[in-house]
Amino acid sequence: MRMLVRLVFGLFVLKAAVASPRFSRQVDLDTYDSVNYDMDLDNINLETQDNYDYEEGLTIDDPQIEIGTLAPPDYNYPEPEESLETQTDVEEEEEEEELPLKPQLVPQGSGGSGVLMGPDTQKGMPTCLLCTCLGGSVYCDDLKLDSVPPLPKDTTHFYARYNRITKINKSDFASMNKLKRIDLTANEITSVDDRAFMGLPELEELVIRENHIPQLPALPETMTLIDASNNDIGSKGIHREAFKDMTGLLYLYITDNHIDYIPVPLPDSLRSLHLQRNNIQMMHEDTFCNLKDFNYIRNALEDIRLDGNPINLSRTPQAYICLPRIPIGDLI
Template structure:
């Protein structure tokens, strides 16, 4: 009898729980956590066990609802809008035009920061590249020398289309030390174009169409006029005599037919290969009046490619530390 009462009580409780519309496992545990029911569900012998879910004690027909175990839905939190002041600053940054920064360079008369204006309507230091005192105008299809800042010390305009060097191109360039005009289309140079340059040391005019080497200041240390059209009359008489600091003289691949003497004692390297030199005198390099004279500096002489037999004039280079390179037969 006691067993029957306990069974009926247990069934009543189960039916009441299942009938609740807000049934949940968690609610069931919270509601009846303190109750003490002695119903032994494991020993129940029900006539129709198929109507039960033996794991949870729920009917198969009722939906299984678990509260508190579902993940919360995705929620996109609104991004706070920028303040009116920040939006204004962003708009100003976007609309602000980019302007070139001017670099103090000095200029040929204008005093403007990016150098004097060129014929293309822009300052030289925008057309070319200015680094310190060096101005690089290589491979820009220039047809003339652009106006340079007065502080220019080194000027490079290689691989352009310059056809002529005028007297005014380098006027008042008192700090200019080097000019490199390699591989242009120069056919003529004003004879005084470089004479007003008190600090000029290096001139490179190779790979052009020059027939006359202009007068050069006594301050020269390097002259390279190779691969031009300089002939017998293309050099001034005693053109290099007073250049007491000249170290390198390159006049290869031209049409000269003699060694341009006298040469300064400072000269270290003389390249005259592939010209039309046919003879040499005994005093070309040495001093026939002073047999003790030795030209120690001149160690590099190139005369190969000329129609001259060096073995015929051995007295011309007995004072040299090395025999010139050329045909000895």
């Protein structure tokens, strides 16, 4: 029994010892929180009072100060130094800009000196400034020219329509080895040197309509188109057998002139022959066909114009048997 009492007493003492620090600690924490809470309330009351006093000092008329962020001061940052390579490149570019442009010479043309933009014309300026040069084509239309201007050597097509050119000299197209087409429509040409076009190995098309040319000049065998309409070409204005060797001739237009015969022989390549409004009064039966060979057919010549001439086509019916179409003209 005594042992039991001691055991119970020991347990009670142990329990009391364990519980005692926790209680003391809890009391300390509660006391600390209470003191801090009181101090926080005092601080809060003081701040509130300060704010209230500051706001009380303001009136309606007093401007309110806005507190913002100040802009950063301007700083002059030092520019990075250029490398030696960059400075050298800039200096070279400046030197290149300061150098004067060197004119490039255009190859010498017919009678010209080969200066910038083509040879100088009689008007004192280069051909390609006076005219328009596009590739190998030179356009000098309606510029009141009284002569053929010097052309760049590589000219392939030359147009000088509606000007006042009066004469074609042999030197006008000298050494123009690439020239293929010449168009001198509507000028005042009254004279053409007979061999003015014979030195042109590539010439294919010549248009000299609406001038006052009395005689058709000699032309190279390379011709494919000849238009000498509206001129003053008479009965002796075309060379004998002028077109015989032009094996590539396709179009021959000699309308509105004064010729009185069809200029035979005509090459088999010819497709179109316009001789209207001339003075042709008769035609031989072998003008187009071969009376010795009735099997001969001229298939290419499909367009023959003889209207406006004093000729009766019905008088020579054998002259058309080799043609695909009968010529246009009077049949009565």
